[in-house]
Amino acid sequence: MSAPVYKRILLKLSGEALMGDDSYGINRQVVERIVAEIAEVVAMGVQVAMVIGGGNIFRGVAPAAAGMDRATADYMGMLATVMNSMALQDAMTRGGLECRVQSALNLEQVAEPFIRGKALRYLEDGKVVIFAAGIGSPFFTTDTAAALRGVEMCAEVVIKATKVDGIYTADPKKDPHAIRYQSLNFDEAISKNLQVMDATALTLCRDQKLPIIVFSIFKAGALKRVVMGESEGTLVRCN
Numbered sequence: 143m144s145a146p147v148y149k150r151i152l153l154k155l156s157g158e159a160l161m162g163d164d165s166y167g168i169n170r171q172v173v174e175r176i177v178a179e180i181a182e183v184v185a186m187g188v189q190v191a192m193v194i195g196g197g198n199i200f201r202g203v204a205p206a207a208a209g210m211d212r213a214t215a216d217y218m219g220m221l222a223t224v225m226n227s228m229a230l231q232d233a234m235t236r237g238g239l240e241c242r243v244q245s246a247l248n249l250e251q252v253a254e255p256f257i258r259g260k261a262l263r264y265l266e267d268g269k270v271v272i273f274a275a276g277i278g279s280p281f282f283t284t285d286t287a288a289a290l291r292g293v294e295m296c297a298e299v300v301i302k303a304t305k306v307d308g309i310y311t312a313d314p315k316k317d318p319h320a321i322r323y324q325s326l327n328f329d330e331a332i333s334k335n336l337q338v339m340d341a342t343a344l345t346l347c348r349d350q351k352l353p354i355i356v357f358s359i360f361k362a363g364a365l366k367r368v369v370m371g372e373s374e375g376t377l378v379r380c381n
Contacts, residue, residue, distance in 0.1 A: 196222025
């Protein structure tokens with residue numbers, strides 16, 4: 143069996159991916175399946191750092207948040223990512239994986255504070271590290287947090303897990319003629335506004351020469367195929 147092409151990855155998982163077919167919240171079966179996919183690549187020697195969104199939880203309170211101060215709403219979203227991180231950590235522990243959660247907000251009763259050196263040591267020891275609460279400041283998305291933590295962790299690639307199997311020329315759910323890109327460069331992704339990640343995240347990855355792969359977390363074995371370097375999803379690369 144050939145070796146993985148990536149030794150260390152930053153896996154960006156949207157909160158919506160944890161919902162499954164539910165309208166909001168955390169679907170236990172979906173979480174267990176995602177954990178099994180992660181365990182498979184960890185067993186291959188791949189070091190996995192993660193950033194998780196909070197949309198699945200925040201969606202449940204979105205009506206009440208309408209008209210709310212943006213900073214307050216963003217902090218609520220950060221807390222939602224902490225809840226998701228704790229749920230995923232629990233599922234990993236039950237599945238036999240060692241996992242640590244580090245939070246950008248000071249929540250020492252439930253998560254360690256973000257300390258870069260400690261996170262790097264965890265990764266080197268084979269533990270999965272989940273970075274919660276974004277970057278700890280409002281007005282920044284979890285996509286930006288994924289790009290930043292990916293750079294800080296010296297990851298070789300940011301892997302964004304979505305509900306769609308790559309980046310398309312248009313929304314494939316609305317346009318049956320939409321074509322999936324095999325690869326494209328950062329400038330194309332930014333100029334064409336392809337909604338890969340927000341512009342801040344894309345620019346940071348471009349400037350740090352950190353490639354991004356977008357794939358579907360709902361395709362069985364897709365994460366393994368990505369780390370093995372097989373054709374899966376869409377690669378966003380430097381020029």
